[in-house]
Amino acid sequence: MAQGAKVANQVVANQVAKPQRRTMAIHVLEDDAGVNESLALLFAHFGFDVICHGNAESLFRGKPPGPDDIVFVDLKLPGVSGAEAIRWLKSLNDPPRVVVISGQSQAIIRSELAGLDVAGVLRKPLDQDAIVGELRRIGCDVQLWSHANRPNRPDHPNRRS
DSSP, rough: HHHHHHHHHHHHHHOOOOOOOOOSSEEEEOOHHHHHHHHHHHHHTTTTTEEEEEEEHHHSSSSSHHHHHHHESSSSOOSSHHHHHHHHHHHSSSOOOOEEESSSOHHHHHTTTOOOOEEEESSHHHHHHHHHHHHHHHHOOOOOOOOOTTSSSSOOOOOOO
């Protein structure tokens, strides 16, 4: 298991109000360890199983994502490119949904994704609200808690014990 996923699982295990586990997984294909870990923590907070990959080869060696899964793919990866990883994902019998994350220019993103069908594109630097919005747009029911309305706050009327 990737370091980011281990940390994310520890954070979820230590929460008072644990999120409901989901049947789908989110894969993160990102070579920046900090981004990988941050996304793993966010997705684990929402109750997703998270599998992090630092490069496309790691993704290829593991169990392929299923049709209910989502794969967040950075376009600029060392070795096999993000676009090539997306082509591989789309060649699976039951391909997952793919969301591209990139800090590249719009022209480069369009060029890299020519002919590829992806569920969405998020530009770096990544923003929590944009990620949550993208998850909702592609059909995931996620709730973003503010400090004031978090149900595990001691003074919240719906606190789960």
